[in-house]
Amino acid sequence: MSEPHAHDNAAAHGEDEHHIVSWRVYLAIVLILLAATGTTAAVSYVDLGIFNAVVALAIGVTKATLVVLFFMHVKYSTKLTKLTVASGIFTFLVLIGMTLADYITRAWGNW
Amino acid sequence: MSDSQVIVHGAEKAGHHEHPSYQRHHFETTAQQFDATNFAMWIFLLTEIMFFGGLFMAYLIFRNWYYPAFVEGSHQLSMFWGTMNTTVLIVSSFTMAMGVWCAEKKLKNGLVWSLILTFLLGLGFLGIKSIEWTEKVEKHHVPGFHYSIQAFTNPASDPEVYKEYHDNPLPPDMAAHTQVYFFLYFAMTGMHALHMVIGVGILAVMIFLARAGAYTNGHFTFVENFGLYWHFVDIIWIFLYPLLYLISRHT
Numbered sequence: 421m422s423e424p425h426a427h428d429n430a431a432a433h434g435e436d437e438h439h440i441v442s443w444r445v446y447l448a449i450v451l452i453l454l455a456a457t458g459t460t461a462a463v464s465y466v467d468l469g470i471f472n473a474v475v476a477l478a479i480g481v482t483k484a485t486l487v488v489l490f491f492m493h494v495k496y497s498t499k500l501t502k503l504t505v506a507s508g509i510f511t512f513l514v515l516i517g518m519t520l521a522d523y524i525t526r527a528w529g530n531w
Numbered sequence: 532m533s534d535s536q537v538i539v540h541g542a543e544k545a546g547h548h549e550h551p552s553y554q555r556h557h558f559e560t561t562a563q564q565f566d567a568t569n570f571a572m573w574i575f576l577l578t579e580i581m582f583f584g585g586l587f588m589a590y591l592i593f594r595n596w597y598y599p600a601f602v603e604g605s606h607q608l609s610m611f612w613g614t615m616n617t618t619v620l621i622v623s624s625f626t627m628a629m630g631v632w633c634a635e636k637k638l639k640n641g642l643v644w645s646l647i648l649t650f651l652l653g654l655g656f657l658g659i660k661s662i663e664w665t666e667k668v669e670k671h672h673v674p675g676f677h678y679s680i681q682a683f684t685n686p687a688s689d690p691e692v693y694k695e696y697h698d699n700p701l702p703p704d705m706a707a708h709t710q711v712y713f714f715l716y717f718a719m720t721g722m723h724a725l726h727m728v729i730g731v732g733i734l735a736v737m738i739f740l741a742r743a744g745a746y747t748n749g750h751f752t753f754v755e756n757f758g759l760y761w762h763f764v765d766i767i768w769i770f771l772y773p774l775l776y777l778i779s780r781h782t
Binding site for chain 1: 562627
């Protein structure tokens with residue numbers, strides 16, 4: 421990016437061009453994460469059938485995404501880092517997806 | 532920063548050799564050095580994703596196969612302690628992020644206190660985990676020789692869990708498969724706890740070094756990369772919590 425980052429970078433120093441994420445961002449994220457934890461715990465007391473698992477995992481994925489983007493600075497990182505993280509998650513999903521596809525379809529046609 | 536900026540910066544610096552003492556001579560700039568180290572840390576974390584991924588995969592498949600056993604096994608876990616530990620770990624991720632911020636801003640006292648808080652919260656997590664594990668030992672729910680299926684063949688014999696879930700008795704063969712649930716429970720929370728122990732150990736060393744002035748001289752790469760590790764361990768728990776504690780409460 422050619423222009424300097426908008427927030428909290430005026431006093432940037434050390435490791436050259438490093439972007440410093442504001443403590444306000446960290447505080448906002450941790451409050452969202454705690455609220456999401458309370459929500460997912462509360463929702464688990466309501467019987468939603470199959471959607472209990474869907475909601476719990478959706479909230480989990482949301483929380484993990486916030487941690488990766490802000491606490492782990494991927495949102496402010498180089499393209500190399502973004503590509504590295506994305507390819508890691510992609511490979512993981514391919515492995516999970518293909519393994520599950522195998523196990524789920526093994527009994528097909530046998531009943 | 533973008534890659535192009537790094538290149539331009541490198542060209543500008545080429546030709547003279549003035550740079551901070553922590554910049555190694557094979558790097559053009561400290562920014563390039565930081566990016567290279569950061570990249571290496573992420574590659575390490577990808578191998579960790581694959582490692583824990585195998586455990587998650589095993590959990591998904593066995594939960595499908597022995598569904599009733601996994602549901603009633605899960606009912607043995609404490610919602611209170613599980614939610615408490617999730618909270619403790621998220622707050623520790625926040626204090627760690629604040630530590631990174633303090634290091635970047637060269638705030639020595641802030642860094643030391645952030646690391647101490649992260650250290651204490653990490654110990655708190657392990658303390659709560661040990662309370663939960665102790666209960667499993669006492670109830671003979673550790674897979675192996677002394678394992679007891681009584682709470683699953685006769686749920687009413689475990690009144691504290693029974694009054695909350697009213698589980699139906701499992702046939703003995705399915706009840707025996709609750710051992711698979713607890714095997715994965717201990718494997719996953721155990722590997723996670725091992726990562727916490729390693730993290731807490733590194734934090735202890737970092738606290739001493741930070742007190743001596745390390746990381747607040749502009750060279751905060753180690754704090755940043757340790758932060759990545761700590762947040763990664765937090766993310767693993769963010770998925771363990773719903774899978775082990777939450778998704779089997781109604782069925």
